[in-house]
Amino acid sequence: MKSFEYGDKEISNLDMTITVSSMIIGVGILMLPRELAKEVQGSDGWMSMLAAGILAIGVAWLLAKIATHFSTQGYYAYAAAAVTKPIAFIAVFSLSLYFLSFCAYEIRAIANIAKQYLFETTPVEVIAFSFLMVNVYAVSGSRVGLIRLNILFIPIVLIITAAVLLFSLGMVDIKDFKPFFTTDWKSLASAMKTTAFSLLGFEVVLFYITMMNRPKEAPKAVMIGVLIPVIIYTCIYLVCVGVFSQMALPEITYPAVELAKEMTIPGEFFERFESIFFTIWIMAVFTTTVMAYDCTIYALSFLFTKPKHKTWVFVLSPVIYLMCMYPKNLSDFDKMSSFISYFGIVVSIMMPIVIHIVAKLRGVKSDVS
Template sequence: MKSFEYGDSEVGRKEVLVGVANMVIGFGVLTLPRTVANATHSIDGWISISLGGLIVIFFAGVLAKLISRFPKKNLHEFTSLIINKPIATILTFLFASYMMLFVCYEMRVVAEISKLYLFDRTPTEVICFVFFLVTIYAVSGPSTVILRLNLLFMPIILFIILLLIVMNIGFFEFKTTKPFFHTGWSEILRGSKETIFSFLGFEILLFYNAFINETKNTVKFTIMGMAIPLLLYLLVFVFVVGVFGVEVAENTLYPTAELAKRVEIPGGFFERFESVFFTIWVVTLFSTASMAFDVTLLAFASIFLKKIKRMTFIFFLSPLIYIIAMSPQNFAETSIFGEWISYLGIGFSMFMPLLLLVIAMMRGVKGNG
């Protein structure tokens, strides 16, 4: 046993794998079957999910390759080495703003889902506020604590999804999945675009790289972490179509939630399995929001060279985050808000790391420069 694996200021390979997986597995599991079914209109959506997932895994590998060249350094630090400090400051500020918007979206989504399935008489504003208070409490401590929490949450999340699938095997009808391989490539590619949106989140490694104690296997464990949500997305999509059919999947707001409603556990131990399912899923979204908020704080702190205390950032950013989160007036506006954040995410998680890696390789910049 290596003692540094449990040091307060460092995390190991397991935290990287589970942290990436938990960040990606979030709201997408609830909505991906609907968005992909709307694009492909058939079970061929599994091709879209596979294609989109492989594309994102490639770029996740690129990002992991970039950070592995600069052990213990964050985005601001290694961008300063690759290009220059002014450009690094601008990119870091934009990245911090993107992650802050990501937190806003996660908070609003949690509030909407909780009101729909758990607290139907509680105002959305109250649910969002309470959830945000818990998130603030989480990010008030060390970043490594948040990463280690994923080790606790991930087995529970995987268990509840697999239980959901197993309990719906009896409702699965093979005939509802037919016909196969009749969807055009334009529809397949449109479905892949929606899939890519659901795979964003691994860009947190641009700042969590500073806490990783072994960087030589970062690429391997990042790819493994991305493979987990890919397999889960494929499994959930196939079962949603197999149980409900494509037409129902296209017109249901949260198809995965409907799977949970169909579960019947003998003996009446859980009369409403969907409540258990969403309780666990709120925990997942809490973990995602906490990591996003934590990275936001780390990004702003790197710009100001830690001259401003963490709690000061929290104090000033929290009201702004809450106001932005509550700005969308309805589900349609919330969806548009999330779509624009996803486009930003593609830029920061795919194109920016690829560009930085190419420049670093051309200039031969590595490590301490």
């Protein structure tokens, strides 16, 4: 008898595509239109968005291509053979710290936003703790179950996002898109850097490649996974410019949420659609957070084989909570975001590339036949 298709521990190309998209789509889009509006004039942010998207897709393809070389043995074993075990230990441990910080950042961000829009009288500490506990429960289960959960959540997120954009088109003023092509290249480059940080997350392929039933097709799956958020982010940015204008956007903390507040549904079926939008978006942030949590455990399990999965879950949870509560104000939170982004580029993109180059030079055994 043939086993149930979704009862195994392998994931398909579609699973990987949706996993990458779910990892990227998080709190970044809620603030990205504001950050772009600070750097560019008119609606020129779409050029930075497109350039950053192309760069992210290219880097994601390269990282997935590298990951296919250790789709069976794993990142740590491949790195150890290439650059010795001590250096490989540092590389993988640094990667676990990156995902741990990523998880803490997402939890604090969702706590800040939830307090502003949903729970005005609830302390941030309580919201963050509650959200963390949900993640602890989720990550304690099956790893493949988390990946399949993305397939359940992502269609809902995409449908609600499409609804917000569709019902907001009536408020778009074409004049707010002008002037065109007036932003200097330095400002476009700065905006491109901001956008690129919001597209991080495809690094999960370094770990989840070991679960794919056809790892050679990972590069294509990852590229599509990055392309989906690029399209969504660009559409949200352009609609936000058309509704609020480029001059007003820098003063709006979370333009995407405010867009949901401003939109009108025929018949006034919903009066506060932003609550529905934000509640659904919490699902997207949840999948991002729980996968960052899981990747942290995945990385540490390569280095320390004795502790069980659930042991890591409960050991790391207070560390994550303390990290997410470390920023005392919005300025500290922004600094935390920048640090995580730069740190992530170094340990999750540059290090694997360097390790792969060394592996090729030394003739290290590859899983690619």
